[in-house]
Amino acid sequence: MHDSTPQIPAHYSSTVRTLLRYSIAMLVFALLSGVSFQESSKKLDYAEIAPGARLEAVLSLALVHGHAFVTGVLLPIALAGALFLARKCGGAELSSRSLRWLTRGYLPFVTATVLLMLYKGYHVLLAVRFGERDFDLIDARFFGGSLALRHGIYGTVHVGMALSLGVFGVALWRSLKSRE
Numbered sequence: 097m098h099d100s101t102p103q104i105p106a107h108y109s110s111t112v113r114t115l116l117r118y119s120i121a122m123l124v125f126a127l128l129s130g131v132s133f134q135e136s137s138k139k140l141d142y143a144e145i146a147p148g149a150r151l152e153a154v155l156s157l158a159l160v161h162g163h164a165f166v167t168g169v170l171l172p173i174a175l176a177g178a179l180f181l182a183r184k185c186g187g188a189e190l191s192s193r194s195l196r197w198l199t200r201g202y203l204p205f206v207t208a209t210v211l212l213m214l215y216k217g218y219h220v221l222l223a224v225r226f227g228e229r230d231f232d233l234i235d236a237r238f239f240g241g242s243l244a245l246r247h248g249i250y251g252t253v254h255v256g257m258a259l260s261l262g263v264f265g266v267a268l269w270r271s272l273k274s275r276e
Contacts, residue, residue, distance in 0.1 A: 104180070104183065105189055107191075107192035107195055108179055108180075108183070108189075108190075108195070110195075111176075111179065111195040111198060111199055112176045112179060112180075114198075114199045114203070115172040115173070115175060115176040115198065115199070115203075116172070116173070116176060118168070118172050118203050119168065119169045119170075119172045119173050122164055122165075122168030122169050122172075122206075122210075123165075123168075123169050125164055125168065125210070126161055126164035126165045126168065126169060129160045129161045129164055129214065130161040132157075133154070133157045133158050133160065133161060133217075136157065136218070136221055137153075137154045137157070137158075137221070139225060140153060140154070140221070140224065140225055141225075145224065145229070149224070149229060149231070152220070152231055153220060153221055153224035153225075154217075154221060156213065156216045156217040156219075156220050156221075157214070157217025157218060157220070157221050158217075159213060159217070160210060160213045160214050160217055163209070163210060163213055164210050167206045167209065167210070168206050168207070168210060171206075172198075172203070175198060175202075175264070178268060179195075179268075182268055182271055182272055185272070187268075187271040187272045188270075188271040188272075188273070189271070190267050190268065190271055191267070194263070194264060194267035194268075195264070197260045197261075197263040197264045197267075198260065198261075198264050200260075201256060201257075201259070201260025201261075201263070201264075202257060202260040202261050202264065204256075205253050205254075205256040205257035205260060206257060208253045209253050209254065209257060212249065212250065212253060216238065219234070219237075219238055220234055223237070
């Protein structure tokens with residue numbers, strides 16, 4: 097029996113292995129961040145905090161778990177699958193340079209994004225836990241009070257993540273041109 101499936105290039109295999117290993121590592125991180133959130137939020141004295149403030153105190157940390165799953169586990173697996181599906185339906189081979197945008201661009205920027213979320217989550221939660229109730233003041237103290245540093249880091253990380261994913265998406269789109 098002859099298999100008509102195109103052979104998977106070495107740089108595809110390497111990229112897919114990297115994406116899957118990253119997904120596994122982020123799966124562990126996502127699970128631990130969920131446990132961390134649950135345990136950390138238990139230490140808040142809810143009797144002293146108004147209901148809306150309780151939500152605001154834990155929300156940033158609660159979002160880490162879901163974002164880690166979506167951006168760090170599900171999306172890399174979907175991107176790996178997209179590479180195989182594109183090849184299976186006759187798509188042209190992507191260059192190793194295009195794939196490096198995923199492994200050396202998207203993955204590090206996702207890691208930075210999730211770590212920034214974790215930092216913000218604990219910044220807010222711990223401030224509230226230690227008695228601060230002025231959320232404007234808590235926000236103003238984020239990144240040591242440097243708004244420029246905060247915007248610079250968040251902007252760099254998000255633009256880097258979007259750019260690297262966009263470059264890969266365009267390369268994948270172009271590889272699927274009709275060959276008639």
